[in-house]
Amino acid sequence: MQPHPATPQTLREIRRQLPEPALNLEPPVEALRAEITPVGVFFVRNNGTLPDVAESEGPGWTLSVEGLVSRPFRISLAELRERFEVVELVSVLECAGNGRASIAPAVDGLPWGPGAVGCARWTGFRLADLLAAAGADSGAVYLGFEGADHAIGKPGVQALSRGLPMAKALAPETLLAFAMNGAPLAREHGFPLRVVAPGFPGSAWQKWLTRILVLDREHDGAKMTGLDYRMPRHPLSPGDPLDPAAFEVITDMPVKSLVTEPSAGFQATGPLSVAGFAWSGHVPVAMVEVSADGGSSWHPAQLEAGEGPWAWRRFRAGGLTPPPGPVELLARATDRQGRAQPLLPAWNPRGYLNNAVHRVAGTLLPGGA
Numbered sequence: 001m002q003p004h005p006a007t008p009q010t011l012r013e014i015r016r017q018l019p020e021p022a023l024n025l026e027p028p029v030e031a032l033r034a035e036i037t038p039v040g041v042f043f044v045r046n047n048g049t050l051p052d053v054a055e056s057e058g059p060g061w062t063l064s065v066e067g068l069v070s071r072p073f074r075i076s077l078a079e080l081r082e083r084f085e086v087v088e089l090v091s092v093l094e095c096a097g098n099g100r101a102s103i104a105p106a107v108d109g110l111p112w113g114p115g116a117v118g119c120a121r122w123t124g125f126r127l128a129d130l131l132a133a134a135g136a137d138s139g140a141v142y143l144g145f146e147g148a149d150h151a152i153g154k155p156g157v158q159a160l161s162r163g164l165p166m167a168k169a170l171a172p173e174t175l176l177a178f179a180m181n182g183a184p185l186a187r188e189h190g191f192p193l194r195v196v197a198p199g200f201p202g203s204a205w206q207k208w209l210t211r212i213l214v215l216d217r218e219h220d221g222a223k224m225t226g227l228d229y230r231m232p233r234h235p236l237s238p239g240d241p242l243d244p245a246a247f248e249v250i251t252d253m254p255v256k257s258l259v260t261e262p263s264a265g266f267q268a269t270g271p272l273s274v275a276g277f278a279w280s281g282h283v284p285v286a287m288v289e290v291s292a293d294g295g296s297s298w299h300p301a302q303l304e305a306g307e308g309p310w311a312w313r314r315f316r317a318g319g320l321t322p323p324p325g326p327v328e329l330l331a332r333a334t335d336r337q338g339r340a341q342p343l344l345p346a347w348n349p350r351g352y353l354n355n356a357v358h359r360v361a362g363t364l365l366p367g368g369a
């Protein structure tokens with residue numbers, strides 16, 4: 001099995017534009033073989049326009065912190081750097097709709113394959129430090145975020161205005177990042193400042209951030225209400241009536257894994273090896289197993305440490321000896337609460353949080369060792 005250390009330049013063109021007017025790009029799984037996903041292959045999810053903040057707001061870009069605060073302020077990036085400590089962490093960023101395309105019957109939403117996920121190094125300020133400087137009220141329960149983008153064809157209408165519960169806003173891992181993988185944020189990833197909320201779905205990671213509202217109730221901005229980025233409190237079946245009151249905001253991502261080697265369509269002699277990454281939301285990954293017989297028998301994989309608690313972790317397993325012929329390789333991660341990835345996707349009306357095991361099909365050629 002050959003590793004494929006492709007460079008960002010050669011991989012940039014192979015991201016797939018999803019069938020939508022907004023810029024939405026998905027890399028193939030083979031592009032996700034590095035611990036730190038290069039910016040050039042990182043998935044892009046835009047609900048609306050792609051603002052060029054450098055151009056539209058120039059050096060005049062500011063962030064305002066307002067609402068239930070005793071000292072509201074408006075601040076530039078240079079002033080943020082002067083006033084607040086700069087910290088860095090590695091975290092997975094995954095869209096809640098990642099893997100939606102394999103849910104049956106089909107659901108509304110972008111048809112993501114398995115690639116709407118990546119792991120990057122984020123540099124920025126602790127959101128808690130800004131909230132302390134603003135004197136956030138002890139009765140505050142939620143934040144609302146606004147970004148510089150707008151709905152396509154509707155200037156003045158926010159494309160997405162999400163938020164965070166106060167407890168997560170104050171958590172030490174929640175950042176306002178100005179850099180990704182050591183470089184200023186790319187335009188499509190939220191230049192000049194975005195939210196980083198490890199463990200939460202990507203929808204909470206507001207890009208092109210311009211305004212933070214401190215609130216005494218759950219934020220009700222664009223795509224916060226209705227069925228967007230929400231899960232039913234109790235399982236539903238296709239055709240069931242949909243009552244938005246029976247849905248709640250997604251606040252945690254499930255345990256998951258991705259087989260990055262070999263690639264789909266592989267032809268190899270045995271014994272077979274499998275490698276990839278495992279990650280989860282707020283409950284860490286405990287173990288990864290692999291199967292070469294459709295999930296009848298499982299073999300433990302070696303799990304590397306990863307770059308801190310929010311990064312994905314590489315797994316490897318070898319010595320798999322299924323009979324020659326067509327073979328499917330499966331990986332299954334389990335979290336510390338004993339929750340394992342299911343063999344098949346669970347249906348919900350918008351196809352969120354599909355963490356079914358990833359399968360890679362290929363052929364085992366006869367004549368191996």
Ligand SMILES: Nc1nc2c(c(=O)[nH]1)N[C@H]1C(S)=C(S)[C@@H](COP(=O)(O)O)O[C@H]1N2
Pocket residue numbers: 042043044045046047048093094095096146147148149159160188189190201202203204205206207208
């Ligand atoms: N302002 C703004 N922020 C946004 C979005 C958006 O449409 N507008 N999309 C969100 C969603 S749904 C996801 S999954 C992540 C994706 O981040 P990325 O494009 O940097 O990969 O950005 C989030 N932040």
Ligand SMILES: [Mo]
Pocket residue numbers: 045094095096097202203
């Ligand atoms: Mo998303």
